[in-house]
Amino acid sequence: KAGVTQTPRYLIKTRGQQVTLSCSPISGHRSVSWYQQTPGQGLQFLFEYFSETQRNKGNFPGRFSGRQFSNSRSEMNVSTLELGDSALYLCASSSDGNYGYTFGSGTRLTVV
């Protein structure tokens, strides 16, 4: 059974640009969550999607958005990138969140 796949693994962008990160969940998993991980703030919840609907959202500015497709694949978009957006972005999927989430290897975003 394939795990959670995140692409790309590394990304370098310039301030002001926008970026789209992709996440393919484990087959059959309908819940997909996104997290931002930085040395200073740790792991912070961005949002969760279930069956193409955003059910929950963390405390991030509107520049951070996401979506989920009918095949449960998810994308997150960050517009007008800032230096502080440099982080490891983790995607996780679950069939039933109460049993825990399976994480991908993350996308390392560097904003210069």
Add this chain to the structure above:
Amino acid sequence: AQTVTQSQPEMSVQEAETVTLSCTYDTSENNYYLFWYKQPPSRQMILVIRQEAYKQQNATENRFSVNFQKAAKSFSLKISDSQLGDTAMYFCAFMGNAGGTSYGKLTFGQGTILTVHP
């Protein structure tokens, strides 16, 4: 809002010995889930163990076990017979069960770096 606190930034242990990582949390919910995740240098988060708050019995997974004290809001992880491959950052995490703002949201502690020495 829930908070999770891991008071040990770093721990070290000799191979084959036992180590305990501490975690406390704060919540007003009665039913919730607690997890320990491991993040090795490869950076992929791996689920180590899971505990349901309404179950009094402590969860165990091979060499990993927890000491869940609901009244004290404490959830420690014990690793027995430590192995070199256990070297990683360990995160304690909370997930509520109240729907709404709980959906898909794990609240993580700041992590404990565990180093296993040969």
